[in-house]
Structure formats: C-alpha cells, structure tokens
Amino acid sequence: MQDTRPDGLPPATQDGSCQYYGSIPGDLSPERNVGLLIKHVHILLHRVIDLHACPMGLTANQWRPLLLILHRGIDTPAELARALDVDTGATTRMLDRLESKGFVRRERVPEDRRVVKIVLTDEGRAVADRILPTIAQTLNIHLSGFSEDEIRMLIALLKRMIANGEQYLQQAADRPDNS
Known part of the structure; x- marks a missing residue:
C-alpha cells in the first residue's frame, strides 16, 4: 500500500476524504x-x-x-x-x-x-x-484581498470543520466506554 499520493499527501480514506496529517x-x-x-x-x-x-x-x-x-x-x-x-x-x-x-x-x-x-x-x-x-x-x-467566493468557501470549510468536531464529540459521548 502506498504511504502518500503523488502530491505528497496521504492516501484518501474509504469515504474519499484525505487524512492530511500523518505521524511525520x-x-x-x-x-x-x-x-x-x-x-x-x-x-x-x-x-x-x-x-x-x-x-x-x-x-x-x-x-x-x-x-x-x-x-x-x-x-x-x-x-x-x-x-x-x-x-x-x-x-x-x-x-x-x-x-x-x-x-x-x-x-x-x-x-x-x-x-x-x-x-x-x-x-x-x-x-x-x-x-x-x-x-x-x-x-x-x-x-482584505479575499474575493466573495473565497470568503464563502472559507466560511463553508470552517462550518464543515465545526460539524466534524461536533459529530465526533457527540459520537464519543454516545459510546458507553467514552473512548
């Protein structure tokens, strides 16, 4: 299995997202x-x-x-x-x-x-x-210097990060062992 993609990033997960951070x-x-x-x-x-x-x-x-x-x-x-x-x-x-x-x-x-x-x-x-x-x-x-599209994209990306974190915390709270 390949450790990185040609662009230097780790391989995508099963859902197509990238595990951007590794152990390096x-x-x-x-x-x-x-x-x-x-x-x-x-x-x-x-x-x-x-x-x-x-x-x-x-x-x-x-x-x-x-x-x-x-x-x-x-x-x-x-x-x-x-x-x-x-x-x-x-x-x-x-x-x-x-x-x-x-x-x-x-x-x-x-x-x-x-x-x-x-x-x-x-x-x-x-x-x-x-x-x-x-x-x-x-x-x-x-x-300053951001286009309207860039600002919309930034907001969308930050909201997605927030949703991912909230979902993870909710799932962790729902687990009986809380691990």
Whole structure:
C-alpha cells in the first residue's frame, strides 16, 4: 500500500476524504498545522478588537460577555461561564469588573433568591452596541484581498470543520466506554 499520493499527501480514506496529517513531525509544523493557524487568526482578531475596545474601557474578557448578554440572551453567571468556556470563579471576577464599570448589574430573582440574573445597564448596552461595528471592521481587515467566493468557501470549510468536531464529540459521548 502506498504511504502518500503523488502530491505528497496521504492516501484518501474509504469515504474519499484525505487524512492530511500523518505521524511525520513536519506534518504538524506551524505553517501546516490548521489548528495553530486558526488559533493564530483567533489571537490576531482579538488583539485588533481589543485595540479598539480599550478606549471604550473594555478588554476581550469584558466585551465578549456584554455581547453574549445582549445578543444571545444569556442572563445568568452559570450560562455565561459555559458560553465563555471559563470557570465560575473567573466569571464572578469578570462580572465584578463589569459591574464596577457600570456596564452590568446583578439582580436576585425574587421567586428564588439563589438565582442571580445579569442585566445590562444603559451604559453597558451602549458600549456593547459599539463593539459590533468594531468586530465587522476587524473581520474586514483580516479578509482584505479575499474575493466573495473565497470568503464563502472559507466560511463553508470552517462550518464543515465545526460539524466534524461536533459529530465526533457527540459520537464519543454516545459510546458507553467514552473512548
């Protein structure tokens, strides 16, 4: 059996897809590693957004929660921690900072005093509304020189990667041995 195709890539699997990464150390070099490249883009996006959000009194750890509260309707610290993929302690500290800046307030639910709701203040809503144009501008900076077709293709490919990962995680969760 041939280890690689003429183009240097590993042979296709039975479903016709390519197993792009093998066990050769160069396969996962920074310039070929899709995970590292996506992470680098993620970091750059956040750094540019932070550059513009800083004058608004926000950091990345602060503007993201405001957007989640405003646009996704997340209104409890636990939901926010899950959406941000951080622990509840980090969420509490972040909410403390946002509250001290006057962007959010925490309110106990009268029916169940154990439940705390996060509410955007008028100032928090105003600053959150200013973040979306900054995000659009940042994406446009990073997509400069791309054609419309290339952007559509990039979005489709990223969605496919997300679907593959979600499917794998679901299948792993469904297995009794969770292996």
